[in-house]
Amino acid sequence: MHKDIEKVLFNEAQIEEIVGNVAEKINNDYGDSEIVAIVILKGSLVFSADLIRRLDMNVQVDFMQASSYGFGTESSGVIKIKKDLETDIRGKHALIIEDIIDSGRTLSLLKEELKKRGAASVKIASLLSKPARRVVDVETEYLGTEIPDEFVVGYGLDYAERYRNLPYIGILKPEVYL
Ligand code: IMP
Ligand code: MG
Numbered sequence: 001m002h003k004d005i006e007k008v009l010f011n012e013a014q015i016e017e018i019v020g021n022v023a024e025k026i027n028n029d030y031g032d033s034e035i036v037a038i039v040i041l042k043g044s045l046v047f048s049a050d051l052i053r054r055l056d057m058n059v060q061v062d063f064m065q066a067s068s069y070g071f072g073t074e075s076s077g078v079i080k081i082k083k084d085l086e087t088d089i090r091g092k093h094a095l096i097i098e099d100i101i102d103s104g105r106t107l108s109l110l111k112e113e114l115k116k117r118g119a120a121s122v123k124i125a126s127l128l129s130k131p132a133r134r135v136v137d138v139e140t141e142y143l144g145t146e147i148p149d150e151f152v153v154g155y156g157l158d159y160a161e162r163y164r165n166l167p168y169i170g171i172l173k174p175e176v177y178l
Contacts, residue, residue, distance in 0.1 A: 001170075002163070002166055002170075004163070004172055004173055004176045005153075005154075005166070005170040005171070005172060005173070006170070006171050006172060006173040006174075007170055007171045008168050008169070008170045009147065009152060009168075009169050009170055009171060010145075010155075010168060010169040011168050012167050012168055015050075015155060015168070015169065016050075018127065018144040018145055019047065019050045019051055019054065019127070019144065020054060021144070022051060022125055022127070022142050022143075022144050023051055023054035023055060024054075025142055026051075026055060026095070026125065026142055027054075027055060027056050027057070029141075030057050030093065031057065032057055033057060033093055034057060034058040034059070034060065034092075034093065035055075035057060035058075035059055035060070035092075035093045035094070035095045036059075036060045036061075036062055036087055036089060036092050036093065036094050036095065037051075037052050037055075037059050037060065037061050037062070037095050037097055038062055038063070038064055038085065038094055038095065038096045038097060038114075039061060039062070039063050039064070039097050040063075040064055040065070040066070040096060040097060040098045040099070040110075041063055041064065041065040041083060042065070042156070042158070042164070043098070043099035043100065043156050043157050043158065043164075044097045044098050044099040044127070044156060045156050045164070046155050046156035046164070047097065047099055047127045047144075047155065047156055048061075048097045051097060051125065052097075060087065060092075062085045062086055062087045063083060063085070064081065064083060064084060064085055064110070065081070065082040065083035066079055066080060066081045066082060066083075066106055066109075066110055067079075067080050067082065067106060068080065068105040068106045068109050071105060071135070071136075077105055077109055077136075078109070079106070079109035079110060079113055081113075089114055089117050089118070089119045090117060090118035090119065091118060091119070091120050092119055092120055093119070093120050093121045093123075094114050094119040094121065094122045094123070095123050095124075095125055096110060096111070096114070096122065096123070096124045096125070097125050097126075098124060098125070098126040098127070099126070099127055099128065099155075099156050099157050100126065100127065100128040100129065100130065100152070100157060101124075101126050101128070101129040101130070101134075101138065101140060102130055102133045102134075103133055103134065103135040103136060104134050104135060104136040104137065104138040105135060105136050107124060107126075107138045107140075108136045108137070108138040111124065111138065111139075123141040123142065124138070124139070124140045124141055124142065125140075125141070125142035125143075126140050126142070126143055126144065127144040127145075127155075128144055128145060128146075128147050128152070128169075129143055129145075129146050129147070130146070130147055130148070130149050130150075131146055132148065132149040133149055150171055151171070151172065152169050152170065152171060153166065153169070153170060153171075153172055154166030154167070154168050154169045154170050155167065155168065155169050157169065159172060159176070159177075
């Protein structure tokens with residue numbers, strides 16, 4: 001185990017089972033319909049790589065990087081797209097692949113944006129969710145598992161751009177944040 005990790009939440013076998021369950025639901029729902037898997041950079045890189053290899057339909061892959069700002073008491077926030085799709089999503093089935101849903105701000109805006117562009121459907125597959133942190137309600141059609149309100153790293157998830165390469169998901173030792 002990496003010296004900065006205090007506790008492993010999900011080991012490789014557990015992650016494999018979670019990803020397998022998500023893939024099964026997606027396969028059942030879409031059948032033979034072709035989808036565009038939208039990999040949200042950078043956190044969902046590893047999850048996406050494992051998930052798409054378990055999908056049976058035709059899968060196009062594209063990438064997006066986005067953040068949100070401007071959520072006030074009465075404003076609903078603005079999406080800032082740092083890297084946009086190359087695909088024209090109009091008329092296509094978009095499946096957003098995310099690592100973790102925290103406040104829900106970015107994903108709710110992203111879902112709206114893709115609908116505005118004329119996607120035939122827009123759904124979300126997220127490996128993890130922290131329901132205790134939710135500020136904006138966002139429907140997540142395919143969720144791996146919920147976790148408590150703790151910061152996690154590994155399997156694509158970072159702290160200050162580190163730990164994405166760990167094959168498991170864990171919690172950092174408190175002194176790492178100092
Ligand atoms: P939000 O749902 O718009 O607040 O943003 C979710 C994003 O915050 C995720 O895509 C991650 O990049 C990041 N994030 C939230 N919680 C964690 C965590 O526990 N570990 C690593 N990244 C996190
Ligand atoms: Mg992310």
